[in-house]
Amino acid sequence: MVRKTVEDTEGRKSVRDLKIGESGVICCLQDPEMGLKLLEMGCIPGTEVKMNSRAPFGDPVTIIVNDYTLSLRLDEAETILLKQ
Numbered sequence: 001m002v003r004k005t006v007e008d009t010e011g012r013k014s015v016r017d018l019k020i021g022e023s024g025v026i027c028c029l030q031d032p033e034m035g036l037k038l039l040e041m042g043c044i045p046g047t048e049v050k051m052n053s054r055a056p057f058g059d060p061v062t063i064i065v066n067d068y069t070l071s072l073r074l075d076e077a078e079t080i081l082l083k084q
Contacts, residue, residue: 012027012081013081014077014081015061015077015078016074016078018049018051018063018082020051020052023048023049023051024082025046025047025082025083026044026046026049026080026081026082026083027045027081028045029045029079030078030079030080034076034079035079038076038079038080041070042065042066048065049063049064049065049080050063050064051063052064052069059073059074060073061074063077
């Protein structure tokens with residue numbers, strides 16, 4: 001996994017920014033420690049993700065990855081960057 005610098009990731013949209021029903025393709029994972037956990041759960045660069053729902057106060061969110069639903073905290077969702 002290639003670690004991106006702040007300059008490389010500025011202005012990129014993350015999974016946290018998606019609205020319900022929107023989808024995107026994973027570009028990279030920002031946090032190396034969190035990245036390993038997310039890779040194990042199927043959040044692999046090149047994979048399409050779709051925002052499924054948000055809890056009443058916004059946290060956690062659920063996304064659809066590889067035909068299954070994954071629940072993430074907003075800080076976890078923010079580390080998944082999408083292709084522009």
